Amino acid sequence: MTYTTESEARQWATFLHLSLLAGLLLPGAGFILPIILWQLKKDELPGIDAHGKVVVNxxxxxxxxxxxxxxxxxxxxxxxxxxxxxxxSLIFPIIGAIKANEGVLWRYPLSLRIFS
Structure with missing residues (x-):
């Protein structure tokens, strides 16, 4: 994996977690935007699929x-x-984004494991 790909994957994973907060600006966006980002980037960047599953769970x-x-x-x-x-719902995406930026997959506590 090249540095650019790893850096880009971390950046998109961070965006993916923070996209949960989009609903604060536009009603419904916190549900739609994370799923769209996940589906667009999961095959392109390594690790995004795992972060997407955590977010959707x-x-x-x-x-x-x-x-x-x-x-x-x-x-x-x-x-x-x-x-x-x-x-x-405000705190978990922020922690998830910080961890994703560090290259760590953080599973939200109390989250049901529907997608694994």
Whole structure:
């Protein structure tokens, strides 16, 4: 692997993790953009496929946790659960991006392993 390819792969992996935060600027972009980036670059750059699976696993996990939290709002425990989910949905992509920039694949805690 050449230095340029490794550097480029790290850069795209960083973008992939940070793309989860795109939903803060444009509703829905945090779901669509990571999947598009993953699909465009997974065959071109080594390691991107693994990062893409981690990101999509977190997307699916967060949707499931959000649905459960939404249902639990009726018994009031859903409010703190949704607040915690919102916080970790902000923190995990940032940590993932930092680790990706260092060349490390970081699996998000609490993430269901749907794609492996």
């Amino acid at each position: 977190w997307l699916i996990s967060a949707l499931i946790y959000g649905a459960v939290g939404g249902l639990l709002v009726f018994v009031l425990i859903g409010f703190p659960l949704l607040a915690i989910l919102g916080l970790v």
